[in-house]
Structures are given as structure tokens and as C-alpha cells.
Amino acid sequence: xxxxxxxVNDGELALAARIADRDQTALEAVFDEYSGAVKAIALRxxxxxxxADDVVQDTFVRLWNSPEKFRPERGSLRTxxxxxxxxxxxxxxxxxVARSRREQRPPDPDHYDLEExxxxxxxxxxxxxxxxxxxxxxxxAISLAYFGxxxxxxxxxxxxxxxxxxxxxxxxxxxxxxxxxxxxTT
Amino acid sequence: xxxxxxxxxxxxxxxLDALEGRERDxxxxxxxxxxxxxxxxxxxMSVTAALTPDSGAPRQTWDRIVAxxxxxx
Numbered sequence: 001x002x003x004x005x006x007x008v009n010d011g012e013l014a015l016a017a018r019i020a021d022r023d024q025t026a027l028e029a030v031f032d033e034y035s036g037a038v039k040a041i042a043l044r045x046x047x048x049x050x051x052a053d054d055v056v057q058d059t060f061v062r063l064w065n066s067p068e069k070f071r072p073e074r075g076s077l078r079t080x081x082x083x084x085x086x087x088x089x090x091x092x093x094x095x096x097v098a099r100s101r102r103e104q105r106p107p108d109p110d111h112y113d114l115e116e117x118x119x120x121x122x123x124x125x126x127x128x129x130x131x132x133x134x135x136x137x138x139x140x141a142i143s144l145a146y147f148g149x150x151x152x153x154x155x156x157x158x159x160x161x162x163x164x165x166x167x168x169x170x171x172x173x174x175x176x177x178x179x180x181x182x183x184x185t186t
Numbered sequence: 187x188x189x190x191x192x193x194x195x196x197x198x199x200x201x202l203d204a205l206e207g208r209e210r211d212x213x214x215x216x217x218x219x220x221x222x223x224x225x226x227x228x229x230x231m232s233v234t235a236a237l238t239p240d241s242g243a244p245r246q247t248w249d250r251i252v253a254x255x256x257x258x259x
Contacts, residue, residue, distance in 0.1 A: 024252070031248055036241040044238075056247045057254060064255045074228045079235040086234065090203040127236050145204040146234060152204045167199065174198035177233045 009072035016077070019067040027064055034078050035060070038085045045089035045149040055092070059085045086146070093149035130180035138173030141166050188212040194223055201230035 018026035038059050042052035059081055063070065070080045123131075131139060144155045156166040193216035199205050200213045217223050 035243040039244045041238045082235045145202045151206040
């Protein structure tokens with residue numbers, strides 16, 4: 001970890017400490033900085049504005065109620081909040097009702113967001129370059145899992161591929177991304 | 187109990203929330219006792235966070251959050 005990231009995390013640790021002291025302005029500062037990304041991931045998984053807003057609310061209320069769950073040595077506050085939000089969104093999308101509705105829809109293997117993200121200006125050049133280096137099958141499997149909220153078993157079913165193949169593609173793609181992005185993101 | 191090698195191979199999938207059921211529970215349980223895998227997980231969570239673009243804050247949700255935290259104290 002470089003000195004820059006350490007400094008960022010010290011600042012974030014101080015913010016978390018203020019939240020633990022029930023300082024609402026600290027929570028608002030975190031909200032202003034990161035709620036856009038939190039909403040973005042919730043919306044990508046859920047495709048429903050009201051449900052995504054519920055996830056945003058749950059995520060920040062959880063930080064307020066349990067700020068000690070944020071451990072700066074394990075990653076940035078942005079990463080922590082996105083991890084919480086993604087987990088909540090996946091819980092919603094995998095709920096029984098949502099699952100049965102989703103399974104009635106025809107599969108849509110041609111639509112996967114990372115293909116769009118490669119060309120999108122919303123991601124940094126570094127991230128886009130890392131995505132371009134993935135094999136199409138790796139991008140597709142990672143995208144269906146992350147943005148579609150699907151388990152690897154569901155991804156395999158959706159693509160008509162063996163589970164082991166999908167598992168391997170996700171693993172190799174994630175390893176490549178981790179290597180490409182090491183030290184370049186927080 | 188899941189072996190370290192087996193759990194470590196599943197960490198990238200765990201970081202994507204792509205595991206379910208017993209497999210997910212076993213990785214979670216392994217993480218509680220394995221600092222190496224926890225460190226690996228942090229690395230992959232930074233990857234997934236990097237895939238998410240920033241956008242404008244949904245200010246309308248802030249009022250709901252304030253109402254909720256004031257209700258619970």
C-alpha cells in the first residue's frame with residue numbers, strides 16, 4: 001500500500017469515527033461522495049429506480065448503524081459501500097418472486113454491460129483498457145454475474161455452458177483485472 | 187470444512203456475489219479464519235468497485251436516510 005492510499009484511508013477512518021460519534025454531517029459527506037456510485041450499481045443489477053433507492057438507503061443506514069464494519073485495511077470506503085450495496089441488490093434480485101419472474105423471461109446473452117462499458121467514458125482509461133484485455137467469454141461471464149446479479153450456476157444455465165467453464169472464465173478474467181488494476185484504483 | 191486451496195479458487199466468484207448456498211457459506215466461514223484469503227478478497231473487491239462508474243448523488247434519497255436514522259436514534 002502506497003502512502004497516498006494510506007492517507008486516503010486515514011481520512012476515511014476519521015469519517016467513520018465521526019459517524020460512530022453520531023455526526024450526521026460526516027454521513028452526509030460520505031453520501032455526497034459515494035451515493036452516485038452506490039445508486040449506479042444498484043440500478044444496474046435491479047433495473048428499477050425505486051428498488052435501487054431502497055438499496056442506497058439501506059447501505060447508508062447500515063454504515064450509520066455499524067460504522068465499525070468498515071475496515072480501512074481491507075479497502076476504501078467506496079469499495080466497502082459498493083460491496084454492501086451489491087450484496088443487497090443481489091439479495092433482492094435473487095428473492096423468490098424476482099427469481100421466478102426472471103426465469104420466465106427469455107435469455108438475453110447478447111446484452112452485457114461490460115461490452116458497453118469498454119466504450120463508455122464513465123470509466124477511467126485504465127479500467128477500460130483492462131476490460132479490453134479480457135477474452136469476450138470472460139467479460140460476458142463477469143458481467144452477467146456482477147451486473148446481472150446471477151450466480152455462476154445461473155450464468156452457466158443462461159449461456160448453455162458447463163458450470164466449470166463459467167467458473168474458470170470468471171476466475172481467469174478476475175485475475176487478469178486484478179493484475180491490470182493493481183495499485184491503480186482504490 | 188472447505189480446504190484452503192479450494193476456497194481460494196472461489197474468492198473471485200465470492201467477490202462478485204456469484205456463489206450461492208453451501209459453497210458461499212463455506213467460503214465465508216473459511217474467510218473468518220484465513221487472513222491470506224481475506225487479503226485476496228480485498229483485492230478482488232477493489233476490482234468490482236472499479237467496474238462501477240461514479241454518477242450524481244441521488245439527493246432525494248438523503249431525506250429518507252435522515253428520517254430513518256432519526257427514527258432509530
